[in-house]
Amino acid sequence: MAKYLLLKHYRGAPASVNDTPMEQWTPEEISAHMQYMNDFAARLEKTGEFVGSQALSPEGTFVRYDGEGRPPVTDGPFAETKDLIAGWMVIDVDDYQRALELAGELSAAPGAGGKPIHEWLELRPFMGECPTITE
Template identity: 85%
Template structure:
């Protein structure tokens, strides 16, 4: 088994021409989208492939170490930015091919008008072990 992170981007990667931004969806369309995500996770729980998932709020804060012990804090990210991570899901699957299959299925979540949104999902494997140096 290998763990993968599926990053759900909002308005990030190139969107299909018929893509309607989520802030213009009706409450019913948003509910249908969320229900699809919950049903998807529930199905993966039954197969043992679901690990965890979480939606993220659009507001946040950037923090970094400044060398003085007082980390500078900056507002952001903002929903108006080109790329915003809207949420994530961790899956534990037998192969990269299965991870790609599930990411493609998740990409078909419904959006405006109930049509699949065909969103891009970033699929990232967890680092399983640090590289070994051999001489």
């Protein structure tokens, strides 16, 4: 089994192939989208492939040590991008192909008008153990 992180990238206008920004979705469309993701996670819980997930607030801050003892703080995500990470899910699957299959399925969550949003998902494997040097 291998663990993968699915990062849900929300794009502002245009939202995705669907082209309707989420802030313009009806409450029913938002509920249908959330239900799709909950059903997806519940199905993976039954197969043992679900590890965890969490939606993220659009507000954020970037912090980086400046070498002088005080961390500079910037507003984030960066204003010049319409992308933000809306949430994450961790899956534990047999192989990379299964991870791709699940990411593609999750990308089809419904949006405005019930049409799939074709959301960008970043699929990242967890690092394994670092190799050990033996002499």
